[in-house]
Amino acid sequence: MQEVSKESSNLNSTAIVLLNTRMLRSYSSVKEMVKPDAKSPWGNHFAFLHVPIPKFTDSGLSDPLEFIKKAQQIIKSKRSSLGVYLTAKLLKAVDKFRGPEAAAKYVHGTLKNSSMAITNMIGPMEQVAVANHPVKGLYYMVTGNPQSLTATVISYMGKLRIAIGVEDGFIDPQKLKSSMENAYDMMLLQATTSATTTST
Incomplete structure (x- = not known):
């Protein structure tokens, strides 16, 4: 962002991190979830966090590993x-008293007031097959959301895959790809250098 426009270093960016709140309850079988008095009923159960994105120009954050550590800490x-619990309760109350359309409108309005969305999913540990064809890898993407940048993360067979979606005409995908590859290379170099220094 700052490479394209120096003025953007003074702007604030917020990410929406979508969280699965079903983990707060428990996982149940579909048969259990569809019962009228189920403790963990069928359907999506999520909340979101507004997370300020640290500025890369902040003091001490010019190192990508420090940038990641700061974001993780936040x-x-x-x-x-x-906030996570209250957001989930608020969404449930809006859905119950005003209907699913009002809940969807509330979620969309919240998403609209953020710069990017991040969501993740834990995938299968074992290889799966579709029509007897083994799946080598998979990813997913949230579409139709109002953010300029979306990042989805999924694990599958012990490997992590990240997918990035950008707003057409607003973010240069090649520039973003190049910047991310550069950041990953810098993080790898920093991590291996600090690991070597620690072991000697």
Whole structure:
């Protein structure tokens, strides 16, 4: 962002991190979830966190590993806050009293006021097959959302896959890809250098 426009270093960016709140309850079989008095009923159960994206120009954050550590620290502190629980309860109340359309409108309005969305999914540990054809890898993408940038993360057979979606005509995908590859290379170099220094 700052490479394209120096003025953007003064702007604030917020990410929406979508969280699965079903984990807060428990996983149940479909048969259990569809019962009228189910403790963990069928359907989506999620909440979201507003996370300020640290500026890469902040003091001490010019190192990509430090940038990631700072972002992780922010997410961890917010994820363990009461906000996640209250957001989930608010969404449930809006859905119950005003209907699913009102809940969807509320979610869309919240998403619209953020710069990017991040969501993740834990995938199967074992290889799966579709019509007897083994699946070598998979990813997913959330479409139709109002953010300029979407990142989805999924694990499958012990490997992590990240998919990035950008707003057409607003973000240069090749520039973003190049910047991300550069950041990953810098993080790998920094991580291997610090690991070597620690072991000697």
